[in-house]
Amino acid sequence: MNIKISFTLVLTLFCSTLKAEHSLSFLVSPQYNTYSSDSYFQVPDEFIEKTNHQSDQTLEFTGNAAFNSTNFNYLLSVHNRINDTNSPKTDTSINELYLTHSFGDLELTFGRRIHSWGVGYGFRPLDVIQQYNRQSISRQSDIGKNSLGVEYYSDLSSLSFFWINPMNKVPQNETKEENHQQESLVAKISTSFDNYDFHSLMRVSSENKLQLGAGGVHILNDAIGFHSAILYSQAYEKQIHQLAGETNNLLSTSYPYKTESYEHGFHTLIGINWSSINKHSLIAEYWYTDFAYTKQQWNSHFELAGQQQLLLQQSQHPTAAVHGNIAWSAVATQASILSTHNIMLQWSYDADYWKPTINFLYSPVDKSHMITLSTTRTTKLFNLETGIRHFNGTKDSIYGGLILSNTLYLTISSEY
């Protein structure tokens, strides 16, 4: 039993002895994937893991306890994955573990917390502390950020200051993933009046330097609401393939991505939602982000991968080296935001037992799309969601060029 699991169990036992509230939730999510055979990124399974059958099992322990004005909150999880390509893997996470102490309407927070501040359904520009992949079909909780904060609540307004990842110095040459643990300072104001919600924030970090954001919701009438948000970043980074755009040198002997810095980037979002008395709902959103690869950058990636595929027909280079390089080229498709311009349409119907949903995500830059048909059912004891996701487009388009082409999934969850 590793240290993390022991710590989790000891902590849970400790919490259960307190006069507090605890809950346990389980989540079982099997899925079946199919892959495109004509993608430019197509390589044998040993280079890119392509699991047809996969199942994720998660147990989450959530709770809180109070001692006068002090609250202790936790969210711990044990996650297990089984699939047809690897042996089962289990890991534990401390998703949240934080203390809050209230001085009337003023509250101090210390510990690991999940921060979600954004406005929007498909994309949330104001989630500056941690940006979730809103298109993920996973229902697992995220892992929070270590933070120290002070929040003040007044009527319908709040003012928050957070020091994220305090004293955490990330070396310059670390990967993008580790860079997300960077230290930052954030201030946020939220207020509501009449039919409006308004949020504004300022963040300072070494990667993005100064970020300024604002967003809001306006309820037009009983059925229609508008929402929009904008985030300005003084600096931002992208992982750029050093051979993309090259015509002669097509193979690399080391990981070919390097972090490149850009100045003055924007995320923008505008959306509308409508609901009817007959329980139909529609959401339409458009968002733009400078943080995704541009059409030109995607074209360079596809051209490079296409040329690398052609090398396989020649016998000049070891096949394994070419396959390895194509797999590296495919890393670009793992970004959480793939397209600079995005249009999302979502319809759902809140029927008596089932809630069917159709979600359509369109990339206007290359006319490719992702469509998800799903339905959820809530019973007394558990929630069930099942759906199918399909990616479509030409092989040199964002969604058509992905290796994954279809996912059939089922999620069963319950909380006690």
Add this chain to the structure above:
Amino acid sequence: MYKLIVQFILIFLFVLPAASYATTDQLNANQLVKEADKYRQSSDEAKVSTVIKLYKDNVLDRERTYDVYLQPGRKSLVISQSPSEKGQKVLMIKDNFWLLLPKTKRPIRITPMQKLLGEASTGDVATMSWHGDYHAEFLAEHERSDGENIELRLTAKTKGVTYKRINLSLTPKTSFPVKAELYLASGKLAKIAHFVLEDGGSEIRVRKMILKDRINKNQHTEIEYLENQPYSLANKYYNPSYLAKNPTMTIR
């Protein structure tokens, strides 16, 4: 000139008293609604624990439990306690609504129509009084359907209420609510509510509200008030930004 003086005297004698009578009448009607509300919400600040039972063809289909916290100024907080939707919260402040789904960690501003989505209409669960949201008037003789009870027409004076018009029947001596016909903005009769008196005890109150669905006619809902006690919840709990706190929602 003589005619003008006669007209003035006639107006003074007949029209003005009639107008003042109408105003008094309306005041009385509103007072009756206020009295009827006390059978559901005895205190301005309260905690009400409810069980919602949804029936289809008179067979119990689903059951959910909610805690509802109420504060003056048309503030209410509905917290789901059922396993399948534990930690889900709906905050209602005047005509404004926010929803918190536990995993999202952020409140979502919703439209009045979105409030009606889901298994039980949150508006039905959280609405414990009418007098703040409606103007009341007595129904005219020809509009009355019941000779025994007082019949009132309640017209919404605020935007966010689920039902724009209510025809309310009260017992003459005690103003206990007997029946309420709940109409949507379109004028369509959505539900008919019947009220069941608490059995025994010193205090007379509504124990159960039975809502017969007039759109899906094979359905009815029972809202049972298990616990109804004065409770003062700190103001910050009615702040949308504070909703994400206490994910499993233990209010102390």
